[in-house]
Amino acid sequence: MPPISYDGLPRASASSVGVDPDRLIAFLDEVKAAGLDLHGFMLYRHGHVVAEGWTWPVDPNEPRVLHSMAKSFTGCAIGLAIDEGLLRLDDRLVTFFPDDVPADADPRLSDMTVEHLLTMRTGHASNTSGSVWRGIDTSWIAEFFKIPLAYAPGTEYVYTSAASYMLSALINRVTGQTLHDYLKPRLFEPLAIHNETWDIGPDGVNPGGNGLTAPVSAALKLAVLHGQNGVWEGRQILPAAWVEAATRPQGGPDSRYGYHWMMKPGGAFSALGVFVQMAAVYREHGATLVVVGGMKNSAEIIPFIERYFPAAFGGGGTPEADARLEARLASMAERPLLVSACAAPADSTRVFAMAENGLGVKQLSFDFRAGVLTFELTDNQATHRLSVGIDDWLPGNTSMPGRALHHGYEFHNAQIVAGARWLNAQTLEMTWIYPQTAFRDRVVCVFEGDGVSFARTVNVNSAEREQAVLVSTTQS
Structure with a gap:
């Protein structure tokens, strides 16, 4: 039985709103044939969700790590703060953090504005990923001001999560609230987004470029809101002028970036997160597409998206085609066998x-014992336990370490589905699926004589995808 989403959005058949069901089937089939790890798919048009499918064991009602899609939520906070008179686009960053600016700072640093942060034109030479800062327990604000400038602020586009962090820090300074607390009554509650959390860094600041965990429907609602010029159920949630500015190119004639939104061909725009978390808005077609997965980067799936969208909005379809689409979407939830x-x-x-x-x-x-492996790993911090089905899948929770394999995230009491099979009499293969994330670990244990080797890899990561193989010295 495929999972049912309780996001409060109305549903309709694809053909009833001019979406060709067979084109959607072809899109899903081609993505699968290419071996791409698509975890979820939602299509919204003319006020209705018209197609959605979820790969087992993803549950659309559970929160998911959205990675850099968080940036598009952060942009909303800046637009609201400007509308409330708390900020201006030309405000200079250093005036809000005078005690954090180094005495020997580059003189050009004083020219960096709120708008430069929004458009990723900080003057930095490269991206500062959240995976880097998640390992630092001192002030990330101080770290930001240590980053050398390679260009004059406002001149060169260089995508960096550090810019989004400082936008979040600005919200703290001008409102006295965290970004999440500020947005809760202004954005999350009006859009009926629930079950969301946002990490907190050492400054007491939500990392505005990442760290948001929310149901996938939250990203869909945010994108639909922007496709509707900031209006939700007849209420103006975001200023229309802000939405218009945020979703068009900013910073120069060759720009493909707005205010924390990425521009797409044909006037479309999108929120993007690493490992393919994507919400694309086709405003002229009244449509929004959301995909989430575990892929190396969005370039793997974009050719398929561009082939079928907006072409799928050309109409056509019958009740029989709608039924074929529903069957195809339901097939995504089939549980793989372990033998x-x-x-x-x-x-x-x-x-x-x-x-x-x-x-x-x-x-x-x-x-x-009785078809279940209780696996324990003891390190310098603690003993971490996991129940694993043999030729079966067991859901549970775990704090198994793995920060280096998981884009810098250390999961605590995280949801996991774990299964194992014997490849031969000496070799056990475990699969650990983290359904609220893009990550799936493969662990191969080889038992030889009185020893064991332990090899762990992951499907996607921003750094190495395998750990050094562990070997035993003794068995007790």
Whole structure:
């Protein structure tokens, strides 16, 4: 049974609003044939969700790490603060943080404005990813002002999450609230966005470029809001002039970036997050497309999107075609089988002391009982436990370490679905799916004699996708 989304949005058939169901089927089929890891898909047109599908075990009602789609929410806060007279586009950043500016700062730093942050024209040479700052427990505001300037602010577009962080910090300064608290009554509640959280950095600031976890429908609602010029259910949520400015190119004739929105061909625009979290607005067609996945980058799926959208809005379709689409979308939720290549060994408990390693892992424990593996990893911090189905999938929660494989995120009590199969009598393959994220870990354990090796990889990451193989020294 496919999951049902309780986002409060009305539903309609694709053909009833001029969307060709067979084109949507072809889009999904081609994406699958290309081996792309699509986790979720929503299409909205003329006031209705007309198609949605979710790859098992994704639940559309559960929050998901949206990565840099958070930036488009942050842009809303700046637009609202400007409308309330708390900020101006030409306000200079340093005037809000005089105590954080180094004494030997580049003189050009004093020219950096709110608008430069919004348009990613800070003067920095490269991106400062959230994955970098998540490992720093001192002030990120101070870190921002340490970044050298390669260009005069306002001249060169260089995408960087550091700019969005400082916009969030500005909201703290001018409102006395975090970005999330400021947006809650102004944006999240009017759009009926619930079950969302936003990380807090060491300055007490939400990282405006990332760190937002919310149901995928939150991104759809935000995009629809912008496609409707800031109006939601007859109420002006965002100033229309702000939405118009935010969703057109800013900063020069060759720009493809607005105020924390990316411009697309044909007048479309989108919110983007790493590993393919995307909400694309086709305003002239009254349509919004959302996809989420676990892919290396959006360039993998964009050719398929551009082939079928906005072409799919050309009309056509019958009730029979709508039924075919519903069946195709439901098939996304089919649970993959786990089948061992040999009989499972007898129930046992095996505990291994691990050789010295850079991950600080001291011990691995494997307890096989009645088709369930209780796996424990002990490192310098704690013992981390996970229940894993053998030839089956088990849902649960875990704090298994893995920051380096997961774009700098350290998950605590995170949802996980874990299953395992025996590839041969000595080799156990575990799959750990984190359904609220883009990540899926593959762990291969080879038991030879009295020892074990432990190899862990991940489907996508901004850095290395595999850890150094761990090997044991003794078994007890």
